[in-house]
Amino acid sequence: MKIKYSFLLLSLLLGLAQCKSPGAETSRLTDDALMDTVQHRTFRYFWDGAEPVSGLAPERIHLDGIYPENDQNVVTSGGSGFGIMAILSGIDRGYVTRPEGLARMERIVSFLERADRFHGAFPHWWYGDTGKVKPFGQKDNGGDLVETAFLMQGLLAVHQYYTDSHNKKDSTLAEAVLTEREHALASRINALWRQVDWNFYRQGDQDVLYWHWSPEYGWAMNFPIHGYNECLIMYILAAASPTHGVPASVYHEGWAQNGAIVQPHRVEGIPLHLRYQGGEAGPLFWAQYSFLGLDPHGLTDEYCPSYFDEMRNLTLVNRAYCIRNPKHYRGFGPDCWGLTASYSVDGYAAHAPNEREDRGVISPTAALSSIVYTPEQSLDVMRHLYRMGDKVFGPYGFYDAFSETDNWYPQRYLAIDQGPIAVMIENYRTGLLWRLFMSHPDVQRGLKKLGFTTDVTQ
Template sequence: MRTTIIILNITCLLVVLLSVTACKITNKETEKVLSDGDLIDLVQKQTFNYFWEGAEPVSGLACERINIDGVYPQNDRHVVTSGGSGFGLMAILAGIDRGYVSREEGLERMTRIVDFLEKADCFHGVWPHWWYGNTGKVKPFSPKDDGGDLVETAFLVQALLCLHQYYLEGNEAERKLAMRIDKLWREVEWDWYQNDQHTLFWHWSPNYGWEMDFPVRGYNECLVMYILAASSPTHGVSAEVYHDGWAQGGKIVQPHEVEGYSLQFRHQGTQVGPLFWAHYSFLGLDPRGLKDQYGDYWQENKNHTLINRAYSIRNPKHYKGYGADCWGMTASYSVKGYHAHTASEENDMGVISPTASLSSIAYTPEYSLEVLRNLYQNKRDKVWGKYGFYDAFSDTEGWYPQQYLAIDQGPIAVMMENYRSGLLWKLFMSHPDIQNGLKKLGFQSPWLTD
């Protein structure tokens, strides 16, 4: 009798194991037939939901962070980010255009956001880094950073100009919203943030004035700020502010080579910067064919991406998991807190940030898709969640936090859309003020007409 029971138990166990194996085989076969387009759409839609379903409930803006695992830093459901919300607005706009939500639902959300922006704290037309979304009051980013943040405002304005162009020829309600957006654009006092100098300053506070003392000079993620400042029809800055401040009278140019690839610009403090430098300014600003007297921005961004991949393949610190299908270093969470990871031994902590490679899909589609497939097919149980891929992970440390950051999620959805359709590039570059500003600064672009 006992023998019979043992045989039956073994038989049942074999049936279960065979069933599990069959399920795994079926899942793998299903994944194999998922086309590149379907996989990109899946990731874009899931990431879009960070800004749609995960938005702060009163303002409709993007939460600074959403930590699914509840691990420090803790969520504050009402803290919203201006720059990350700009990225989120562009992600939502792409979602509306793709039918993830209806045009009517999208307009309602965009109207709620503009309602908030018209009443929220701002400083000479410039918004702070953080607000409380339920009150519109500034939340200081640091003790003296309790006023206007020109860089984060630029990322938000970049998105608002895309919205303006999208709604300008729409129905009556959409056209009215476009006019309200135009008023916000015209109220930004870019010239105030010169601080009476030939450069733009990152911060101004009603309590501390210019004490943060942070002049913004290139090369980094802030190019679009200078272009917007030059493009403003009401508070514009002169071309000299761009050439003397951002370009430092030509000192921005410093040709050098990293991992066998050429870079034209001086990447401040390092041979090559974190990869978000190739993303944030170029979510709306189309780098294809974009050139000025200092360099070729498409080539710079493409080579920046290729350097990141090549370093990971070389993997001089012998981290687990690095390779042709697992690369991407940018500013993100890390095993030691938030850190600007770069393709260099001094700033490589064994952390991969999915946003780095996935947001580079326009520059290196084949290589970015290799990472996308690897992450989704082989690491999904560790790095994929409610709002797409988590912010960062380390195979070496066995570290897989279930955490998201708005500034990293946004570029994934936006650059995927630019790769697929060029939508955000088309909208931003079609704005007549932007075209005038680019011409004023001596840029060349296929979008510029005589």
């Protein structure tokens, strides 16, 4: 195992040495060429950087080779859900061939079929070589319903990709055989989807979903999930399940807390409609993780008149705070903003637009994954970061975080931050992942069950 990872590290370092410094060529790149450069490089995290046995996304890749103990072959369920969607975009763009993409998806699904699950739900982490759970914390060694939702969001998009009409126009025997394998894979994904027991995670018949369950510690984590935060997709999928679907009351009483989720207010002079858990405005991953597949355009329910407008305004709040820069950090400004959960100068933190949770750390995923909401402003950041060159841009795209104030530029990546960059760039360019996920009939039934309206017609 040490030899394998030493070889991987050597390959990464050689690749990094061969990467031309982007600074000089930035002004010559069109916006589309710049987006494609960033998307393709970020895709490579999930393709070249994948754990070799499972095919899933490693929790982290550190080009310095320094990892937490026993962490090098750990794969992440939520980050892999994002990565699966990034791979789909790579297949569709020709970064890899259709047969190569299918073989990778088959490896991933084969791993998920044999890996540890808990009432159908996946853990936060596995060991990629064995499929055994790696505890995320002492009592967090079982099912993680939120990470399961992130993974299922990706798998349902894969399901639709391999049952979509564009894969049914076969002109050769080889293509017909390939399509047969694709449809077989879609059926296997459907089985995984139907096996998740969302109802079990109500801890009986409560009208709320709980984040964790452990076969050893039971419900000791005791984390009921209320909105608003990144977990909207979990409630939608829980309602959408054709086998273990939760009643609509779980959404209305648990997530929305009988309407208490509605709390109109202004931050940085920008209106927000929802209550953000723990503050007036949350970190930007709250605007991204649920909406990698869930299309916010035209999405509304009784609690929010426009999820697109709400998430765009949350993004604009984040940008406005960074421009105001009340703590006077170096580098913050109109072309360098974005606070979200990422590595930090003192470990890991959920950076947010307030003085308590602002540590002077810019996380590239924050602004870049917001491109669907703020295209011009996000492209300004993308171009600025690309111009900064190798100290922030490596073989798998932009590194996870940096601080000009602290002269801190770690060459490290996290899967759950890289995935949204590639996915949201694709959604901005073509809407591919939105179109696939939203086309799933179970998703549409779940949205209707909860009282959502969308722009998608079935």
